[in-house]
Amino acid sequence: MLKGFKEFILRGNVIDLAVAVVIGAAFTAVVNSIVENVFNPLVGAVFRADSLDNALVLTIPLPGEDAEIRFGAVLGAVLTFLIVAAVVYFVFVMPMNLLKQRADARRQTGTEKPEDPETELTVLAQIRDLLAAERSPGPGTGSHRGE
Template sequence: MLKGFREFILRGNVIDLAVAVVIGAAFTAVVNSIVANVFNPLIGALFRADSLDTAFILELPTTEGGVAEVKFGAVIGAVLTFLIVAAVVYFVFVLPVNLAKEHAEERRKAGEPAPEDPETELTVLAEIRDLLAAQRTAGSGDGDGDAREARRPE
């Protein structure tokens, strides 16, 4: 029983998953910090509010004499936060990594000879046609070509 548990824990997939969770948590902290400390204050300055949670509030009277608040700013803030997080992830992390991969791939390919075009059905059929034509012309001088011509339906 302990042997099976040890094999399960030491599998590469479990270790990779654990590393991914830890890195993901650290990555989330970095992205949230960028959004909270850079972009949210800029947006708040544009709307003259500490945050969008306090902007665009619609107060509606309730039947009990109280006030219900509809916070459109909070919804807008959540949507903007999502878009900002997506933009930060893309432009700060994904785009540079993709560009680095492309650059490394180009450097690797620069040292390799260009690959030949793969054979297509058309090139294979053209080769077969040329071989058959060569056999016909070679076979026409030995008398067999006439026999083949006689068997061919018209």
């Protein structure tokens, strides 16, 4: 039982997933800090509120306690999403696409594309074809090989 657990934990994709979760959490902290410390004060200054949470508040009077609709909080969430999307695109996706394009260009201008490595399936298909060729009569011969 422990051996199976050890194999599961030491799989490459489990380790990669764990690293991705940790990096994602750290990345989220950085983005949240940027939004709270840079964008919230800027937008708050425009809307004359101390943060986006307190900007664009619509109060609905109700008996007992008023209800508040906080459009500024929604705006802050949208800004956070856009900032995360922009950082992911410009820091990760765009550079990886450029690297891929350069690698493809090198492959096209460089040597010919390497052949696909032979797999067991292609070797077995070749053996089948050779056996079929040996069993079928050759051109001009009326008998099977080896008779």
